[in-house]
Amino acid sequence: MLTIKKVYKSFPGEKTDNLVLDGIDLEIKTGEFVALLGPSGCGKTTLMNIVAGLEQASSGTVTLHGKEVTKPGPDRGVIFQESGLFPWMTVEQNVAFPMKQQSRFSKEYIKNSVDRYLRMVHLHKYRDALPHQLSGGMKQRTAIARTFAMEPEVLLMDEPFAALDEQTRMMLHYQLGKIWQESKKTIIFVTHNIREALILADRIIVMATQPGKIKKEFIIEESRPRDFQNDILHYHEKQIFDALGEEIDKVMKQEMGESIYAQKNRIHGDSDSYMGGAI
Numbered sequence: 001m002l003t004i005k006k007v008y009k010s011f012p013g014e015k016t017d018n019l020v021l022d023g024i025d026l027e028i029k030t031g032e033f034v035a036l037l038g039p040s041g042c043g044k045t046t047l048m049n050i051v052a053g054l055e056q057a058s059s060g061t062v063t064l065h066g067k068e069v070t071k072p073g074p075d076r077g078v079i080f081q082e083s084g085l086f087p088w089m090t091v092e093q094n095v096a097f098p099m100k101q102q103s104r105f106s107k108e109y110i111k112n113s114v115d116r117y118l119r120m121v122h123l124h125k126y127r128d129a130l131p132h133q134l135s136g137g138m139k140q141r142t143a144i145a146r147t148f149a150m151e152p153e154v155l156l157m158d159e160p161f162a163a164l165d166e167q168t169r170m171m172l173h174y175q176l177g178k179i180w181q182e183s184k185k186t187i188i189f190v191t192h193n194i195r196e197a198l199i200l201a202d203r204i205i206v207m208a209t210q211p212g213k214i215k216k217e218f219i220i221e222e223s224r225p226r227d228f229q230n231d232i233l234h235y236h237e238k239q240i241f242d243a244l245g246e247e248i249d250k251v252m253k254q255e256m257g258e259s260i261y262a263q264k265n266r267i268h269g270d271s272d273s274y275m276g277g278a279i
């Protein structure tokens with residue numbers, strides 16, 4: 001169980017501190033796939049960084065199986081929007097590299113594990129390729145193989161597919177869904193994209209903004225693989241869109257000013273850009 005308890009986070013502002021996370025309480029079961037959804041700036045990345053141990057909460061705690069998280073550790077793997085591969089290493093070397101830094105993995109184990117995860121992401125034929133020879137989707141698949149191969153208990157994925165085209169993204173949703181079902185890891189997945197969250201997650205947490213807090217959550221029980229020929233997913237999509245509407249309005253009002261904003265129609269026009277253009 002991953003427990004986030006009364007987490008507050010402020011960053012120093014010009015005159016006063018800027019409250020970004022306002023008392024986040026969240027319990028995530030082992031093996032659960034949770035998506036965090038919210039408008040730009042609501043604190044999704046900040047929360048992920050705190051869970052990863054890259055950032056400290058101003059107050060409150062994060063615990064994994066009862067043990068407090070205070071710094072990064074091998075029990076939590078992080079995947080960002082950029083794959084972060086070493087350009088001078090092959091696909092295979094990139095996947096093996098972090099494992100080699102850990103004494104808990106033998107040479108034989110690393111070899112088998114790299115092979116297994118490269119097969120899982122369908123990159124075993126590209127094991128000797130260098131990153132510049134790969135497409136964006138292949139780079140992200142390498143990053144996924146590298147993180148899963150480290151066998152973390154929790155995967156923290158911060159908009160890992162946001163920079164990819166729609167088709168590649170759909171393929172990666174399918175592959176990630178399969179790997180997750182096989183490995184049963186706990187995943188927290190940050191996204192701007194309602195459909196991405198609906199395709200992947202067991203539970204979708206919608207965040208409110210300014211300051212960031214949990215607004216509503218949705219349990220998605222549909223069987224996998226999922227697609228959008230499904231009325232129940234459409235129903236959830238509408239509910240989630242409505243829950244986000246107010247939050248997107250808040251961001252638009254603040255950025256555009258009340259008077260300009262008042263001239264615009266609500267939500268459907270400019271709101272796309274506040275959700276990464278991907279509602």
Ligand SMILES: Nc1ncnc2c1ncn2[C@@H]1O[C@H](COP(=O)(O)OP(=O)(O)OP(=O)(O)O)[C@@H](O)[C@H]1O
Pocket residue numbers: 011012020038039040041042043044045046047192
């Ligand atoms: N290191 C920092 N110092 C000061 N302010 C910060 C810092 N990191 C984040 N912030 C502020 O915290 C708020 C939340 O940022 P965060 O990146 O967590 O939001 P987000 O929901 O992930 O946004 P996006 O969807 O656009 O990536 C923003 O107002 C941001 O400017």
